[in-house]
Amino acid sequence: MTSYTDKGEKHERGRFVKFHHLTFWVGNAKQAASFYCNKMGFEPFAYKGLETGSREVVSHAIKQDKIIFVFQSPLNPGNEEMGEHLIRHGDGVKDVAFQVEDCDFLIQKAKERGAVILKEPWTEQDEGGKVKFAILQTYADTTHTLVEYLEPYKGTFLPGFKEPLFRDPSLRKLPEGHLHFIDHLVGNQPDDEMLSVVDWYQKCLLFHRFWSVDDKQINTQYSALRSIVVTNYEETIKMPINEPAAGKKISQIQEYVDYYGGAGVQHIALNTSDIIQAIINLKARGMEFLSAPDTYYNQLRAKLKTAKIQVKEDINKLQELKILVDFDENGYLLQIFTKPVQDRPTLFLEVIQRYNHYGFGAGNFKSLFEAIELDQDARGNLTVYEANEETQSFS
Numbered sequence: 001m002t003s004y005t006d007k008g009e010k011h012e013r014g015r016f017v018k019f020h021h022l023t024f025w026v027g028n029a030k031q032a033a034s035f036y037c038n039k040m041g042f043e044p045f046a047y048k049g050l051e052t053g054s055r056e057v058v059s060h061a062i063k064q065d066k067i068i069f070v071f072q073s074p075l076n077p078g079n080e081e082m083g084e085h086l087i088r089h090g091d092g093v094k095d096v097a098f099q100v101e102d103c104d105f106l107i108q109k110a111k112e113r114g115a116v117i118l119k120e121p122w123t124e125q126d127e128g129g130k131v132k133f134a135i136l137q138t139y140a141d142t143t144h145t146l147v148e149y150l151e152p153y154k155g156t157f158l159p160g161f162k163e164p165l166f167r168d169p170s171l172r173k174l175p176e177g178h179l180h181f182i183d184h185l186v187g188n189q190p191d192d193e194m195l196s197v198v199d200w201y202q203k204c205l206l207f208h209r210f211w212s213v214d215d216k217q218i219n220t221q222y223s224a225l226r227s228i229v230v231t232n233y234e235e236t237i238k239m240p241i242n243e244p245a246a247g248k249k250i251s252q253i254q255e256y257v258d259y260y261g262g263a264g265v266q267h268i269a270l271n272t273s274d275i276i277q278a279i280i281n282l283k284a285r286g287m288e289f290l291s292a293p294d295t296y297y298n299q300l301r302a303k304l305k306t307a308k309i310q311v312k313e314d315i316n317k318l319q320e321l322k323i324l325v326d327f328d329e330n331g332y333l334l335q336i337f338t339k340p341v342q343d344r345p346t347l348f349l350e351v352i353q354r355y356n357h358y359g360f361g362a363g364n365f366k367s368l369f370e371a372i373e374l375d376q377d378a379r380g381n382l383t384v385y386e387a388n389e390e391t392q393s394f395s
Contacts, residue, residue, distance in 0.1 A: 003358075007233055008208030011109065014102025016205070016232040019182040020147045021061070021068035022268065023095035025085050029071040032091065033060035035341070036069060037168065039287045040349070041177020044164035046157035050075065051165060057082070060164075061157050066181040067270060068157070085141060090344040093265035095135075095143045096185060098237060103148040106205075107134045115204040118143060128155015136204075139187055139197050139241075140263035175281035183271040183352050184229070184238040184360065188256045189263045194226055194243035197263070201230040201239070210238060213362050214245075225253050229360060240360055242266065252345075255381050259344045267337070267348045275334045275353040276313060279321045282351070288339040290375070291322045300325055312355070326363040331356030335364065345379060 026032040036042045045063035048054045056079065061070045072094070074082040085094065100106055103121050111117050116137040123132045130150040138144050147158075156163055189197055201207040211229040224245035231238045244253035256266050272278040283289070297319040304311060308329045311318075318325060323336045331354070338349045352361075 002212045004209045004211065006208060007235070008202065009206050010233050011106065011206055014100060014105045015234065016106075016207075016237055017099040017101060017234075018236045019185070020097040020099040020145075021070055022093050022182075022185075022265075023059075023070045023072060023097065023145075024091060025082055025089075025094040026071050026073055026091040027086055029058050029060045029073040032071045033062050033069075034168070036071075037062055037171055038174070039285050040064070040282065041174070041179060041285065042067075042069065043171060044167050046161035047164045048161045049165075052160065052162045054160065059161070061161060064177055064179050067179060088261040089141065089264060090260070090346060091342045092260060092347050093142070093185075093268070095145050096138075096239075096265070097145040097147050100146045100148050103132045103134050103146045106146060107136070109206075110136055110204045113204045115200075121146075123150065124159035126155055126159040128159065129153040131159055138200070139189060139193075142187070142264055175284050177282060177285075178272050178274050178278035179270040179351065180273060181271050183269040183350075183354075184240060185268055186240045186242060186266045187263065188253050188260070188266040189241060189243045190257050191244050191254070193263065194228060194241050197241050198228045198230055201241075205232070207232055207237075207239075210235065211240075211358075211360060225251060227360070256346050260346045265347060267350050269335075269350040269352050272351055272353050275323060275336070275351055276317060276321065278351055279323060279336055283321070289322060290337045290339060292324055294319065296324070309355075324361065324364040326357070326359060326361045328357065328359065333357040333359065333361060335361050339375065345375070345381065 024032065033044070037044065042062040042064045044060070045068065046061040047059065049058035056075055057072050058075050059070050059072050061068060107117060107121055117134065118137055119135040121132055121134040123130055125131070129152060131153060132148040132150055134146045136144050155161070187197070198209065207230040209228055210231040212227060214226045225242050226245055227240050227242045229238055229240045242253050244251040244257070257263065279289070297315060301315060307327060309327050309332055311325060311332055313334065318334070321336070323334050326333050326335070333352060333354045335350055335352045340346060340348050
């Protein structure tokens with residue numbers, strides 16, 4: 001593992017503040033939003049559709065503390081852009097929105113440095129206030145929307161959105177999700193494309209490298225990966241960029257790329273301040289998580305005997321819930337991963353809690369990969385890796 005101390009170049013003006021929201025393109029936005037509310041503890045937050053004057057696309061926004069997901073679907077037959085995206089990728093994250101200051105300047109600089117600007121800055125307003133937006137292309141079909149508040153916004157979410165049409169009363173009877181903010185967001189790339197994507201973030205957005213691992217550090221008997229985390233100057237937005245490395249069998253990164261049809265958002269890590277209660281509650285709501293073997297916890301107990309840090313949580317309870325632990329001399333993190341949240345083995349979620357630890361669970365990658373490989377095998381996808389042109393040609 002490599003941690004980077006150089007924060008890189010700071011923008012002369014403006015800045016990237018934080019993740020603002022994630023937009024998913026899905027086949028049925030109403031049902032997708034309902035799934036995340038029922039299983040992950042979100043609440044209906046805002047709506048834009050036929051009833052609000054949006055005639056082409058419906059948007060269901062849901063929220064949990066500082067996390068906002070927006071699910072969009074086409075309303076009419078013949079929406080080729082969304083239709084082709086759904087055929088190729090299935091349900092997934094289309095756009096990662098950042099809250100920014102000085103959107104015009106950031107877009108101007110990104111364009112000068114070679115970024116493709118899909119939509120130049122524009123302003124929307126309603127009775128709640130004025131908001132400026134711009135959209136630029138990142139890896140493959142994924143986009144970034146920049147969101148700048150030109151004045152304090154007092155409306156529901158963003159201009160054009162209204163209160164939800166319906167709030168399911170049964171949600172109030174379910175245990176809380178205890179999820180607070182987006183910790184990081186992982187983008188998977190085809191083999192040999194990670195570095196070019198990392199370079200794009202460094203060059204066009206002035207992000208810098210924060211952390212990295214290679215396939216010598218992260219591997220199992222069958223597969224391996226390489227990962228570089230990029231972040232903004234203030235280090236409030238963290239995005240690991242992964243690629244598969246050659247192994248005996250197809251890795252979970254390659255499986256993602258194959259089923260998603262190229263690069264895309266692989267998982268969303270959601271930060272909690274109480275992972276034990278969060279997972280107890282989410283499992284009670286019916287969420288499915290990957291399972292680590294008991295041997296993992298036997299090894300963990302042995303390692304912790306000589307560790308410089310002490311894990312506050314009861315290891316027996318962590319074992320019961322299958323929560324993983326990674327640590328260094330300064331602190332530790334606790335994490336667990338859901339199974340894919342749609343039929344294609346693509347997007348999944350992570351729940352993470354940190355105690356003075358700023359890594360990404362490298363010590364658990366092997367256990368995570370092995371758990372995913374069990375699921376891959378059940379899907380018939382843990383097959384022999386062949387580095388041929390067909391499996392390497394996604395873009």
